[in-house]
Amino acid sequence: MKLRLDVSSERYDELAGELRGLGIEIDEGAGLVLSEVGRYADYLVVRVPSGGYARVGADEIITVEAFGRDIEVHTQRGVFLADGRLYQVQSRLDPARFLRVSNSVIVALGQIRQISPALSMRFTLTLSNGRRVIVTRTYYYAFKDALGI
Amino acid sequence: MSTPIPWIAVFGALGALLVIAGAYYLIYRAHVNRALRRAGSARKLMAEPRTVTLVCLIFALVVLAAGCYLLGYKAAYDRFEADAAVSPAVEIPPLTLAEPSAAQALFDSVLELAASPGDGQSVSAFSLSFLGGEFSYMSFSLRYPQGGNSLIQEIEVNASGQVFTAPPLSCGAERYDAAVPVDVLRDFISVLDGYDWPAGESSSFYSHGLTEGISPDGEYTYLVVENGALTPLTGSRAGRFYSFSYIFTGHNNVIYVYIPA
Numbered sequence: 001m002k003l004r005l006d007v008s009s010e011r012y013d014e015l016a017g018e019l020r021g022l023g024i025e026i027d028e029g030a031g032l033v034l035s036e037v038g039r040y041a042d043y044l045v046v047r048v049p050s051g052g053y054a055r056v057g058a059d060e061i062i063t064v065e066a067f068g069r070d071i072e073v074h075t076q077r078g079v080f081l082a083d084g085r086l087y088q089v090q091s092r093l094d095p096a097r098f099l100r101v102s103n104s105v106i107v108a109l110g111q112i113r114q115i116s117p118a119l120s121m122r123f124t125l126t127l128s129n130g131r132r133v134i135v136t137r138t139y140y141y142a143f144k145d146a147l148g149i
Numbered sequence: 150m151s152t153p154i155p156w157i158a159v160f161g162a163l164g165a166l167l168v169i170a171g172a173y174y175l176i177y178r179a180h181v182n183r184a185l186r187r188a189g190s191a192r193k194l195m196a197e198p199r200t201v202t203l204v205c206l207i208f209a210l211v212v213l214a215a216g217c218y219l220l221g222y223k224a225a226y227d228r229f230e231a232d233a234a235v236s237p238a239v240e241i242p243p244l245t246l247a248e249p250s251a252a253q254a255l256f257d258s259v260l261e262l263a264a265s266p267g268d269g270q271s272v273s274a275f276s277l278s279f280l281g282g283e284f285s286y287m288s289f290s291l292r293y294p295q296g297g298n299s300l301i302q303e304i305e306v307n308a309s310g311q312v313f314t315a316p317p318l319s320c321g322a323e324r325y326d327a328a329v330p331v332d333v334l335r336d337f338i339s340v341l342d343g344y345d346w347p348a349g350e351s352s353s354f355y356s357h358g359l360t361e362g363i364s365p366d367g368e369y370t371y372l373v374v375e376n377g378a379l380t381p382l383t384g385s386r387a388g389r390f391y392s393f394s395y396i397f398t399g400h401n402n403v404i405y406v407y408i409p410a
Contacts, residue, residue, distance in 0.1 A: 147185060
């Protein structure tokens with residue numbers, strides 16, 4: 001059986017050793033996930049072009065965007081594809097640092113460089129990689145509450 | 150060709166609105182970005198630009214409406230003042246007369262003043278209510294509004310402490326039919342004192358203008374001015390006369406006065 005560990009790095013080696021002792025294989029691409037209650041992910045597992053999986057630290061993430069069935073993780077290093085659905089990714093990320101701004105985009109608050117308000121209940125966010133994303137009306141007040149404006 | 154003041158006000162209000170809304174937008178944007186950099190610090194809420202824009206718009210519309218109203222009022226008043234300055238209107242301030250014996254002189258002077266503009270040689274029908282007792286003062290205000298042929302006459306009489314005010318007469322054609330020359334009116338006034346007028350609850354004189362012949366019907370009292378005094382008339386009389394009626398409602402009776410034309 002393959003299992004993916006989604007725990008803090010302090011406990012990762014200990015748990016991985018015990019699971020391996022029980023005959024369970026640790027695989028980043030596994031469908032089953034063993035996670036830690038009350039803890040948000042320090043990283044996201046993404047696919048790399050050469051095949052296999054890699055970790056992208058939460059500090060590196062600028063946006064997570066959904067395009068159809070694909071999840072794109074935008075970082076300063078580039079764009080990576082991830083598995084799952086956007087709401088699943090959102091549930092793993094710290095809501096104090098990541099905010100849903102539209103039905104298809106999650107933004108890292110620390111990566112926002114500028115906010116431009118509009119008269120039509122929208123914000124345009126300029127991100128650290130130069131891209132611009134829109135805070136739609138649905139998430140307008142949630143965004144304001146998060147920033148306290 | 151100069152730009153009308155209301156348009157200047159409209160564009161001024163819109164310009165002020167745009168400046169205020171634009172300035173607030175910049176302040177709000179700075180506030181939002183400051184909040185982003187100070188995440189986690191004390192929150193300070195600001196109204197959204199669209200709310201401020203809406204409030205400013207409503208305020209500008211109210212101010213604009215009030216301003217246009219005041220400007221229009223001032224323009225109309227200035228025009229009225231300018232028209233009044235060139236009109237031949239005569240306005241006689243209220244006069245006070247302590248001695249009843251001086252009433253005739255007062256009335257003469259008033260009529261002379263009133264007769265000066267335009268076709269003011271005729272004074273329309275009027276109402277006098279002072280005959281129930283001695284009057285202590287009369288005041289007349291005769292106006293000839295500019296731009297029309299109407300005559301407005303207001304008469305106020307204080308008779309034995311009671312003030313009677315004749316309603317303003319906006320004289321149309323039917324009123325001019327009842328108009329009499331100033332001299333006739335003066336003669337009429339002069340003979341009023343020599344007669345024992347019955348007092349009623351409400352007594353008024355009315356002018357009926359020029360009539361042809363007199364035919365007493367026996368029901369009412371008919372008086373004719375002869376030799377400067379009122380003389381009762383019993384039979385018919387030929388000729389042209391200016392006629393007045395004195396109506397006293399308390400006795401449901403009428404006295405007709407005729408002055409030879």
